[in-house]
Amino acid sequence: MNNAPWPNGKKVVHLDLKGAPPKLEYIHQLIELFSRLGADGLLVEYEDMFPYEGELKLLQATAQPAYSRDQILSIQKVAKSKNMEIIPLVQTFGHEEFVLKHKSMSSLREVPHCLGTLNPHLEEGLELVKGMLRQVVELHPGLNTLHIGADEVYMLGEGELSKQWLASPGRNVEQLFLSHVTSVAKYIKEVWPHMTIIMWDDMMRYTSEDTLKASGIAGLVQPMLWDYSPNLDVRNTVSSLEKYYSVGMQDIWAASSFKGSTNIYTNVPETQRHVDNHLQWLKVAASVSPGINIRGIAITGWQRYSHFSVLCELMPVGLPSLAASLQTLIHGQFSPEAQNNVTKTLGVSSVEVNAMGSTFGDANLFPGRRLAAAIVELDSLLDVEDIKSFEKNVYVRGYFSPYHRSRRMSSPLNIVQIHSEASKYLDLLQKKVDVVREEMLHLYPISTAEEWIEEHVSPVTAPLQRILDDTRACMMEMEIET
Template sequence: MFRIRTKTQMTVVGMTIITLVLILFRISASDEVSPAFEKERDHSMQTSHSLVHKLEDISEVSSMTQSPKHIAKQKESEARIMADIRVRSQDDRIGRKLMLPNEKVHIMSNLDAENNDIKWSENKLFSGDRIVHLDLKGAPPKISYFEELFPLFRKLGATGLLIEYEDMFPYNGTLQDIPAYNAYSRSDIKQILHLAKINMLEVIPLIQTFGHMEFILKLEKYSYLREVSTYPQVICPSHNSTFPLITAMIDQIMELHPDIKNLHIGCDEVYYLGLCVRCAMAMIDNKWSRSQLFLNHVVRVAKYIRKYYPSVMPLTWDDEFRSLSTTELLEFEVPRWLEPVVWKYSPDLGTTMASEVWENYVTVFPNIWIASAFKGATGPDRYVTDISYHLDNHRAWMDIVATYGNKINFRGLMLTGWQRYDHFAILCELLPVGLPSLATNLVYVQSNNRDMTLIPHKVLDILKCDPPLPMSPGMGRSRCSFPGAGVLEAAERLYSLQQNLDRYLSDSTAKGWFTPYNIDHSFSNPSHVEHATAELDRCKMELLYIERDMTTAMAVVYDHYTASEWIETYIRPLDTKIRSLWEAKEKLLAKNHWPRRPLDASLQAHERTSSKSRTRETL
């Protein structure tokens, strides 16, 4: 019995040693290792395999003192350890990664660690163009930032840019009232196109021609073109001045983009249609429905492009097509004049986009583009990006591609990165904040692993990030040095500060002794007030440091208008809140004597006493 017990102990010791070796091996794993380290690693692996064999020998004896259930669990554990050791010895070059919570681990084995270009197998998830969206209606970057950003896009596998200029384009002549005061100049646009060309990125301009025309219709000069006089979103398609305005914008875009192959004309979220007198009369005269009124305008704009710029294919967002029948789409020859961009930014594509929509599209359109999101789609006031959410969105899109890829040609994927929800909305996640999400999703769609739940080492390598990279807000801090990484770091610090402050205020002490009632009546226990507000000093100082560091980091990427707007949107409200809490704390701690209850009665009694005192003084 003594020998058997000893061997049982040896089993435990052996398993412990193997676990420690495995942990050390995981920590030390790297894509590139020196020859000395290779030798040391080989010796370590030999030692591990030797221990495994000893473990196998011991387990036969130790089974004599264990129950069958215990033996089964032990063998299962041993099998996992040995399999992991073998996998690690083969896939060591994969490098550092972070796993999404509650999901099965899958290892990508198609990364080339010898250079900066990502090498993928022939059978990748998506073989079409990969277009990165630049939403310039908010936080337009400096040209100098594009000089660093475009090579990064190319390394990550992007093939083009969807540039939504809005009021940042330098319209001139009759359109000179449209550009923002800080709009890009003509030379800036030429430089952007040059940078795109040398980085082999196709440029697709996006110009709104129906809905989301707030940047024009907000102006008094163009307000008469609104479909609804009080709402500046949608332009009236029936007004005689609408088409000349739109074609003038198209002509100026084309003048500076003479070599483009595709032009995106927007046309999404046309919420108000057929509501003005002109549109009502047009529908009556032509016996149109609102859908036909919509299609007439879209096709008319597309025909103009095809007539005067025959080598350019118009693209439109698809959402207004989804409720239309194939008969309506074919009646206006929609597939002849344009290609739709099917967009959806949530992970639930299977439930939110009915199969009937896809069957209609398969019947009508020979070519389709699809659009996902890498940022700017989880809330108009979100300033940190949820990578896991957007990865789920891309995974859902790859399911769609796998389902319909043999029936329709998916020309390209547009990875949108919205900077505002519309022209009037506040800034959401800044571009540098969303770069880790963009990188992860670009790499994912080029892989052959549909269930990828890891951030490959190559993403961390290109972005110069230390592992782990947080997949969701609040899961940790990023430590990166890619262009603009300081913006990401400051945003994450602000998010962490906000979380900590919310946690302090949700503590039972704050809920019981630091409420608006306590503050209004200057009535609380000082010891509890001190406890509830113990971190206010630190929060106050941390916010000052965040503002300083964010201002410095944003100066590299943006002009001072963008920096000022972001600070005013996200730092000032929190600063005001902390100052208010600080003043409340001081007010409560200034009290050293408190009245009898009820407090309202005490206040009334105090007011009566004060009134009598003033009366006596008057007499």
């Protein structure tokens, strides 16, 4: 049975800038592509790439410069030209690592060893959040919608002030969470009465209806229920949406995923996995009560799970998945027509990035295609067993083990053969790495290229290089010519 297309409501693409922040020109190209693919909004998570000023300037990234004020305005201008709404996402409770990692901000942590969660009892913490919100809103003229985050507020209730607060009869962590979020939302409504406020729903997903009603949160925010699984539980998800509706939250958002949700270090996404996630969301949309107003869906593309985690799939390798996800929502299924639209729009032969083949026609159809192809090729090479496990190779393990290497003791014939193999693999990898680096630097700052290569390539090349160095040392000692 086919699903109905996604109901009226925005299809918003998540632009996560807390890792691999694209150069401005590439962001412009991406917005153009997102629009062609059927998106009508951007959920922009600036984190430390926002040009905070004054006392908040220390929040700016140091690995690469934050975007300038003019660049932020430029992004908005391009989005507006495509009739795409920008919704800034400002974390106001959890995932505050980029703020609370600073020594001067450490006193605002819920517990000293958790850099992500703000202490909800300190007025200074609330003032910090207000200051961040003010600067972001002021740099988005005409802004109508704001996302205040509030997901994954780890260790909440573990701080000393929270323990004292919770010691009073009848209080619980859910109330503590809602108290802070309500304070933030009330502030926003006081300063910008017209503002629509969205928040992630996970911290109140299992909160009782009575607690939600008593908090007053219902009249202030619109929950965004996220689930990125290809096996999303439709019945439970519908039940959660119905619960929010029952407490007065008629306006509700969904959040799916096109990349950055398979595991914390995935390099190349699997399109079908994300298509399946969207098919499940279509079933949810078709099953909710008529009174529920689904305002839209955010198609998330996480670049890091959090501020201190590794990079997820870069945007170029995620574009076929994004295109397929959007077409699935538009058609209600990933039909042959939807697939054809993806391949035609991107100029590829397959919706799976690791099998997309050569492009045809205008290369600009798929901005970042050369980098995507280079990453897929290098990633495949890095996964070749003979290369990634060279040190554990029976031949190396048997004739040039750490014991042999430390004593410069082995057969010259074996040393020469092992040296030759290690050198061959390193040369092969280096050629592919050079292509990836060159293409990456067209789209991203050098810090991204360095991080990506150190994270994905160095664990494979470092053991090869060690063996190469050791064989070379042995050969010099034995006066063997290469």
